[in-house]
Structures are given as C-alpha cells and as structure tokens.
Amino acid sequence: MMKRLTYTALFLFLVVFAGCKKDDEFLKETPGDFLTIDNAFLNYAQFKTGLNELYRQVRLDYNNRDNGDDFFHFGSGTDNIFVPVPAGAAFTDWSLINPTRGIFNDVFTRHFQIIYNANNILAQSENPAVSLTDEQKLTVQAEARLFRAYGYRYLSYMFGGVPIIDKPATTPNLAFTRNTRAEVYDFCIKDLEFASANLPTTTSEPGRLVKAAADHYLAEMYIALGDETKNSSLYTKAIEAATRVIDGTDGDYHLMTERFGWRKDVPGKNVFWDMFQMRSPSSQSNYNYQSGNKEAIWVMQIDKFLTGGLNTTLPTRTDQERAFWPSFWALEKFGYSGPARDWMGRGISMVRPTNYFTYYLWNAADSNDMRNSPVNIQRVFYAPDPIINGKEVPNYDTTYKTNVTLFDGSKIVVSLKPGDPIKKEWLTSRQDTMERVFPRVMKMGSDWHYNGDPSNGFAQESYAIRLAETYLVRAEAYMKAGNPDLAAADINVVRDRAGATPVTPGEVNIDYILDERIRELFGEELHTLTLCRLGLLYDRTKRFGQIESQQTVMPKNNLMPIPQAVIDANNQADFPQNPGY
Amino acid sequence: MRFCYVKCLLVAAFSLFSGFIFAQDHGGKTEKPKNESFNANEVIFGHVLDAHEFHFLSYKDGDGKEDDDIANSYFIGKSLGAIYDYTFDGIIQTEDTAFIRQYGGRPGDIKLKDLNNNGKIDPDDRSIIGYTKPNYSLSFSNTLSYKNLELYFMFSTIQGGGKDNYYLASNQFAQNPNTLFAGVANWLDKPYWMPDHPSNTTPRPNYSNTYSYKFSQGHSFIRLQDVILSYQLDNKLLANTPVKNLKVYIAGKNLLTWTKWEGLDPETATTFASVNGFPVMKTVTFGLDVSF
Numbered sequence: 001m002m003k004r005l006t007y008t009a010l011f012l013f014l015v016v017f018a019g020c021k022k023d024d025e026f027l028k029e030t031p032g033d034f035l036t037i038d039n040a041f042l043n044y045a046q047f048k049t050g051l052n053e054l055y056r057q058v059r060l061d062y063n064n065r066d067n068g069d070d071f072f073h074f075g076s077g078t079d080n081i082f083v084p085v086p087a088g089a090a091f092t093d094w095s096l097i098n099p100t101r102g103i104f105n106d107v108f109t110r111h112f113q114i115i116y117n118a119n120n121i122l123a124q125s126e127n128p129a130v131s132l133t134d135e136q137k138l139t140v141q142a143e144a145r146l147f148r149a150y151g152y153r154y155l156s157y158m159f160g161g162v163p164i165i166d167k168p169a170t171t172p173n174l175a176f177t178r179n180t181r182a183e184v185y186d187f188c189i190k191d192l193e194f195a196s197a198n199l200p201t202t203t204s205e206p207g208r209l210v211k212a213a214a215d216h217y218l219a220e221m222y223i224a225l226g227d228e229t230k231n232s233s234l235y236t237k238a239i240e241a242a243t244r245v246i247d248g249t250d251g252d253y254h255l256m257t258e259r260f261g262w263r264k265d266v267p268g269k270n271v272f273w274d275m276f277q278m279r280s281p282s283s284q285s286n287y288n289y290q291s292g293n294k295e296a297i298w299v300m301q302i303d304k305f306l307t308g309g310l311n312t313t314l315p316t317r318t319d320q321e322r323a324f325w326p327s328f329w330a331l332e333k334f335g336y337s338g339p340a341r342d343w344m345g346r347g348i349s350m351v352r353p354t355n356y357f358t359y360y361l362w363n364a365a366d367s368n369d370m371r372n373s374p375v376n377i378q379r380v381f382y383a384p385d386p387i388i389n390g391k392e393v394p395n396y397d398t399t400y401k402t403n404v405t406l407f408d409g410s411k412i413v414v415s416l417k418p419g420d421p422i423k424k425e426w427l428t429s430r431q432d433t434m435e436r437v438f439p440r441v442m443k444m445g446s447d448w449h450y451n452g453d454p455s456n457g458f459a460q461e462s463y464a465i466r467l468a469e470t471y472l473v474r475a476e477a478y479m480k481a482g483n484p485d486l487a488a489a490d491i492n493v494v495r496d497r498a499g500a501t502p503v504t505p506g507e508v509n510i511d512y513i514l515d516e517r518i519r520e521l522f523g524e525e526l527h528t529l530t531l532c533r534l535g536l537l538y539d540r541t542k543r544f545g546q547i548e549s550q551q552t553v554m555p556k557n558n559l560m561p562i563p564q565a566v567i568d569a570n571n572q573a574d575f576p577q578n579p580g581y
Numbered sequence: 582m583r584f585c586y587v588k589c590l591l592v593a594a595f596s597l598f599s600g601f602i603f604a605q606d607h608g609g610k611t612e613k614p615k616n617e618s619f620n621a622n623e624v625i626f627g628h629v630l631d632a633h634e635f636h637f638l639s640y641k642d643g644d645g646k647e648d649d650d651i652a653n654s655y656f657i658g659k660s661l662g663a664i665y666d667y668t669f670d671g672i673i674q675t676e677d678t679a680f681i682r683q684y685g686g687r688p689g690d691i692k693l694k695d696l697n698n699n700g701k702i703d704p705d706d707r708s709i710i711g712y713t714k715p716n717y718s719l720s721f722s723n724t725l726s727y728k729n730l731e732l733y734f735m736f737s738t739i740q741g742g743g744k745d746n747y748y749l750a751s752n753q754f755a756q757n758p759n760t761l762f763a764g765v766a767n768w769l770d771k772p773y774w775m776p777d778h779p780s781n782t783t784p785r786p787n788y789s790n791t792y793s794y795k796f797s798q799g800h801s802f803i804r805l806q807d808v809i810l811s812y813q814l815d816n817k818l819l820a821n822t823p824v825k826n827l828k829v830y831i832a833g834k835n836l837l838t839w840t841k842w843e844g845l846d847p848e849t850a851t852t853f854a855s856v857n858g859f860p861v862m863k864t865v866t867f868g869l870d871v872s873f
C-alpha cells in the first residue's frame with residue numbers, strides 16, 4: 001500500500017514536471033486562433049497585405065472623412081486656400097489654433113501608426129521563420145522604410161523634431177524625448193536612400209511605390225536637411241536625386257504635353273485637364289502611370305466599385321470636389337434652383353481659394369497659361385438650362401428674374417436667359433461670394449458623376465507625387481545651390497507645358513517657386529507641409545493670406561502645436577511644446 | 582486592400598496606456614505605491630504581462646516627486662474619475678474688449694480662466710474641475726396598504742455635486758450644439774448668446790469650441806423607477822366561484838425622472854443624438870392576477 005502510494009506520487013511528480021525543459025520555451029505561446037505579427041507575416045503575399053495597410057493610411061492624408069479639418073494640410077489659412085464658412089473659422093483665424101485642436105492629434109497619431117506598422121514589418125522581415133527570397137525581402141524592406149520616412153517627413157515638417165523610433169515597441173514607455181528636426185531628417189534620408197537603392201523602377205500594380213518616388217522625396221529631404229544644417233553640399237545631392245527621376249535613370253517619366261486618356265477627344269479641353277479626369281465607368285484611369293500617364297510617380301488609388309477602393313470613414317465617395325468647389329448649385333437665384341445636377345458637382349466650400357490665388361498669382365500678361373484657362377479655372381458662372389419635366393432642356397426660351405440688392409443699396413431686378421453670365425456686381429452677400437460663387441478649380445472635381453449622382457458619384461484618385469513637382473523640387477535645389485539659370489530652366493519645363501511665359505533666372509526666388517507650386521499643384525501637394533518645411537508659413541500668410549489670416553497668423557505658426565494629449569501621456573519625461581503655443 | 586493587424590503599441594504607449602495599465606476602483610484614492618505592496622482600496626497599477634514592471638509605473642521622472650498621470654486621469658491623492666479641464670468663466674460679452682485683446686476670441690465664445698495668470702489660455706490652465714464618480718446612490722421603496730388597495734413604489738437616485746463637484750459628464754452636444762453639426766447649430770432650443778440677446782451660459786450658435794472644452798454637466802437624478810397599484814378582490818366575493826384569488830393591478834416603470842441633465846438618460850449620461858443612446862423607456866403594465 002505504502003509502496004503504491006510512493007510510486008503514484010513519483011509518477012505524478014514526473015507527469016507534472018516532465019514538460020518543463022526550459023522556462024522560456026515552456027512559457028512561449030504559439031497562438032493558433034488569432035493573428036500576431038509573428039504568425040500573420042510569413043510569406044511575400046502576407047507581407048504585401050501588411051504593406052497595403054500602409055498604403056491605406058497614407059491615402060487618409062488625401063481623403064479621410066467628410067470634414068473640413070482633414071483638408072487643412074492642403075494649405076488652409078495660408079496663401080492658397082482658407083476656410084470660408086463660418087466667418088472666422090479656424091484655419092482662417094490662426095488665433096484659434098492650439099494644442100487641443102483634434103486634427104493635430106489625428107495626424108500625429110496616424111503618422112506614428114504608419115511608423116509603428118512599418119517598424120513591425122521591418123522587424124518581422126528579419127525573422128528566420130519567414131520565407132522571403134533575398135530580393136523579396138529587400139523590396140519589402142524598401143517599401144516599409146519609404147513609408148517610415150513618409151511618416152517622419154510629415155511629422156518633422158509639421159511639428160519639428162519628434163522621437164525617432166526604429167523598432168517596434170515591446171515595453172511601455174512614457175518617457176519619449178524629442179529628437180532634433182535635423183536628426184529626424186537624417187533618419188528619413190537613410191530610409192529613403194535604402195528605398196531608392198532597392199525599390200524596382202517599374203511596377204505593374206498601379207499605386208505601388210517605385211524608385212522614382214523614393215528619389216523624389218529624397219531630393220526634397222536633402223534640401224530640408226541642407227536648410228536645417230546650413231550645409232549647402234546637400235543641395236548637390238538633392239539635385240542628383242531629382243535628376244535620377246528626370247533623366248530616365250529611375251524609369252521613363254516625362255511631362256504630358258499631348259492630350260491623353262479616355263477623354264482625350266472631348267473638344268475644347270487641354271492636357272492639364274486630361275490629367276485630372278476621374279476613372280471611366282469601365283475603370284480606365286487617367287492618373288496611373290500604367291495606363292499611360294508618364295507624369296504620375298505615386299498615385300493614391302481610388303475605385304468606387306472595388307472593395308477597399310474607398311475609405312471606411314468615407315465609404316461612398318471621395319471629397320475633393322465637395323471640399324474645394326463652391327455651392328453655386330444652391331444659389332436659388334439666376335436660374336439655379338436647388339439640388340445639384342450631374343454637371344455641377346456638389347461642392348459645399350469647405351475651403352476656398354484665397355484672393356491671392358484667384359487674382360494676384362496669375363499675371364495678367366500671362367493669358368496663355370493653360371492652368372488658368374477657363375477649362376481649368378472657371379471664373380464666370382452662367383444661368384443654367386431649365387429643367388422641364390425632370391430633364392434639362394437646352395436652348396429653351398425662358399427668363400429668370402432675380403431681385404438683387406447692389407453694393408450701394410439700390411435694388412434691381414435681373415433678367416437672365418439660360419447661358420447668360422452672372423455678373424459679379426450682383427453677388428453682394430457674404431454667402432454669395434464665400435460659399436456660392438467663387439472660382440472653381442476644375443481639377444478638384446468632375447463634370448460627370450457615377451450614376452449621374454453628384455452627391456456620391458465622385459471618386460477621384462490623388463497624385464501624391466507628380467513629375468512636375470520633381471522639377472520644382474530640383475529648381476529649388478538649383479536655386480539654393482546658387483544656380484539660378486538651371487533653376488529657371490526647370491521651372492520653365494513646367495511653364496512651357498502650360499504654355500506660360502518663361503521665367504528669367506533673375507526672377508527666380510523662393511517666392512516665385514512657391515507661387516509656381518501653387519499654380520501647378522493647387523489642391524495636390526500638402527502645401528502646409530511645404531511652408532512648414534521652409535519656415536515660411538508665417539511670412540507667406542502675412543503677405544498673401546486672406547485678410548483674417550494675415551491679421552491673426554503669428555511666427556509660432558511656422559510649426560503646428562504638438563497635440564496636448566501626447567504631452568499629457570508622456571509623463572515620465574519632458575516633451576516640450578513648440579515655442580509660443 | 583485593407584488589412585488590420587495588431588493594435589498599435591506605440592500609440593497605445595504614447596497617447597493611451599490602457600493596454601498596459603489596469604486600475605481597480607474600490608472607491609479609494611490614488612496614492613503612491615507603498616513599497617510595492619498594494620492595498621485593495623487604493624488604485625493599483627499593474628502591467629498585464631510582467632509583474633516586475635511595476636517599477637516602471639511608480640511615477641518617477643527624476644524630480645523627486647510622484648507625478649500625476651493626466652492622460653489617464655490619475656491624480657495623486659485625488660479620487661478616480663477626475664475631470665481635468667479648463668475652468669468655465671461665462672461667455673465673452675461684447676464689452677469684454679480687454680479680455681479679447683489679452684486672450685483672443687470673439688464675443689459669444691466661452692471665457693476660460695487663466696488660472697496661472699501667464700497672460701494666455703494654455704494647457705497649464707487646466708485643473709481638476711470635478712469627478713465622474715457619484716457621491717452616493719440610493720433607492721427607497723415602500724408598500725402602502727389600505728383595505729384591499731396596495732401601492733408599491735421605488736425611487737432610485739444617484740447624486741453628485743458637493744464641494745468636489747461629483748458625478749459630471751461631458752455634454753458638448755447640448756451645451757454647444759455646434760459641436761455636433763458645425764454651422765447648423767440651432768437644432769436645440771437654447772438661449773444662445775447673440776449680440777442683442779447676451780447670455781452668460783450658452784455660447785453663440787456657431788462657436789467651434791476652440792479649446793476642446795468638455796462642457797461637463799452634472800447628471801444627478803431622482804427617478805420613480807417602479808410604482809404598482811393593485812386591488813385585491815375580497816375572497817368573500819369569490820366564495821361561490823372556482824377562482825381562489827383575484828388581483829387587478831397597474832404597474833409603471835420609469836414614469837418620472839427629475840434631473841438637470843440635458844440629454845437622454847441621466848444615469849448613463851447619454852447625450853442627445855448619441856449614436857448608441859436611447860432614452861430610458863417608460864413602461865405601463867395592466868395586469869390581472871387570477872389563481873384557481
């Protein structure tokens with residue numbers, strides 16, 4: 001009996017402890033029914049799925065929610081656009097910009113998420129359990145590092161120095177400290193150099209990153225680091241990087257000079273117009289390199305009819321048209337009578353071009369500039385055709401009568417036939433000129449909509465990088481390297497295509513380059529980032545902003561405020577706010 | 582195209598540490614960890630993975646004193662659920678030109694107190710303005726009988742207020758309706774500040790809440806949660822029937838609520854237009870209770 005008990009005890013002892021070899025292995029969990037980094041990313045297809053999340057996050061910079069604040073980084077409150085409604089809104093009135101404004105937390109968090117996700121992909125790509133060929137591994141790493149650089153580029157331009165984190169966080173840390181802006185720039189450059197060396201020159205997948213994208217950002221960041229560290233040798237490196245994009249080393253790119261794309265036969269339009277045509281109903285894109293647009297370097301992919309082709313936060317459309325276009329369809333005078341029609345688009349003027357953009361930017365002598373032609377900026381609005389029995393009827397003889405109060409207070413009755421222009425002097429209320437009628441930048445919208453529905457039938461891609469910008473980046477580098485002749489030559493490549501008068505080397509300065517950027521890249525580039533990078537947001541706004549912006553902008557606005565939530569959370573170390581906030 | 586994987590650790594550590602910290606609330610106060618032993622009645626901090634990382638959370642940034650954790654609303658020596666916000670000081674009036682010159686803003690904006698008197702409204706002007714926790718909750722019920730009639734009722738209440746201002750909840754939608762639908766704010770009938778109709782409590786209709794003020798509001802309430810009136814038929818009258826017992830009653834649930842909360846349900850602090858929110862349903866039941 002005793003013996004049996006002993007044996008039983010011994011047996012149990014062995015059973016209980018037999019499994020324990022090493023503590024580490026014993027404690028290691030192998031998740032069988034949920035995903036972690038370690039089991040989700042094991043082969044190339046899975047890594048590409050992981051990278052797709054990064055493409056999605058970057059796309060949110062161009063289209064996120066139905067919310068005006070999400071468009072602020074296209075330049076709201078600076079020299080090109082402002083927020084017209086209501087009067088005195090934030091990003092027109094700079095005194096309302098402070099660290100608790102939600103949008104700063106949104107973009108700060110989003111770009112650190114990009115960095116975090118990229119870090120995880122990078123760390124996992126080195127895991128021996130992963131089956132990637134050497135070439136695949138380099139491609140994955142190059143893409144992930146470009147995304148990491150993209151995140152840090154955004155953060156350091158907009159907020160100044162931020163903490164550099166180069167691997168996934170595995171322990172909690174409440175003691176992050178800010179690196180200097182130059183350190184962050186340098187970190188980005190190393191990532192971009194790696195990406196430039198290892199990304200393919202071409203891809204069959206529209207929207208996928210290629211070498212030229214890395215070199216474009218690289219050129220810009222060499223300039224940024226050169227400015228920050230007063231090291232002019234970096235401008236030469238910037239020129240080299242941009243040249244690789246321009247001279248064909250990175251692939252066959254050139255500015256589009258001939259009509260192209262699925263609407264190239266629409267009469268009266270021009271090549272600049274072709275460049276911004278929405279995907280055809282049969283999914284032909286005018287934006288993508290793969291479909292013949294040799295100017296497109298990196299395009300945010302949008303497809304209304306494809307799963308994942310739009311954001312979950314804006315699942316039926318994209319919002320450029322709604323944000324940038326005036327709501328002339330809602331005038332309720334001069335023949336306009338309510339719901340938007342297909343050709344009108346359904347703008348709600350979340351942002352509006354400044355007077356500087358609409359008037360002063362376009363030299364009167366330069367009437368040939370294609371970008372300012374009525375095809376691309378509509379400045380005159382006409383009384384529409386009437387709708388009879390639910391259909392728009394052209395050439396119908398009707399008269400619209402509108403009571404108008406002129407500026408001097410006198411009242412008149414305006415009679416218009418369909419097609420008659422609406423004169424400026426009849427538009428006298430704040431709503432008339434701030435919401436309803438202002439120049440319509442045609443590339444931000446479309447004259448037709450899917451299913452004829454202007455409310456939700458708009459879904460347009462966005463250029464993150466277009467070759468025209470690369471020329472302007474190289475022009476900036478040439479100018480800063482003391483070579484205004486070549487700077488002017490680069491600007492003139494862009495101006496020539498538009499049929500604009502060439503610039504002379506003597507006229508080239510940073511103001512001219514910024515003006516040219518607005519003329520060419522309005523609504524495309526994240527203009528606030530450009531101004532913050534150059535430290536000129538205050539200066540340009542003070543001179544060229546809308547009047548309320550001029551009156552309220554302060555030098556501190558050259559950097560945006562660090563979100564207060566970030567500072568509050570980092571309570572184990574000082575995380576200084578940007579000066580002045 | 583889309584793919585979601587593990588929750589972003591970095592950002593969790595950056596802006597929201599709840600992935601790492603759990604707190605147990607037994608009505609106590611936040612205190613310094615004492616020699617790493619924890620009293621169940623105090624806030625305790627733990628790491629979900631490793632016990633030895635308690636050290637990490639002992640709140641030292643090298644300046645020798647324990648630090649508050651603003652992001653998670655843990656304040657040394659204070660109750661849990663602290664609301665850390667600016668101090669509301671009325672509405673900027675047209676004649677407050679000196680205030681506007683100093684601090685910016687427009688008539689009809691909310692006026693915040695410059696607590697540290699540094700000449701600007703900045704995050705350092707925030708302080709604990711109250712708590713989300715209630716002072717007490719109470720329910721009271723009784724049955725009153727008179728002859729064959731019986732009346733049962735139950736009141737329940739949760740109360741806040743007091744000198745520490747307990748039982749607050751954010752209520753921007755009601756206090757600053759523009760927060761919900763920017764530009765079309767007047768969907769609530771409120772005494773909005775207007776030049777010809779000054780108010781010192783409600784900002785102008787299109788105020789965009791520049792400082793993300795939470796507009797906290799008390800949601801104490803008293804509710805008549807149950808009331809039942811019943812009539813028991815005399816057994817004598819039933820003597821010649823097969824029925825042994827017959828009772829008629831009418832019962833009401835949540836018939837009356839007294840509260841200053843402007844929203845749907847004060848108990849859960851549900852705001853107007855809240856996505857998942859519903860008001861508390863009132864129910865009236867008529868009943869007949871017969872036994873054979």
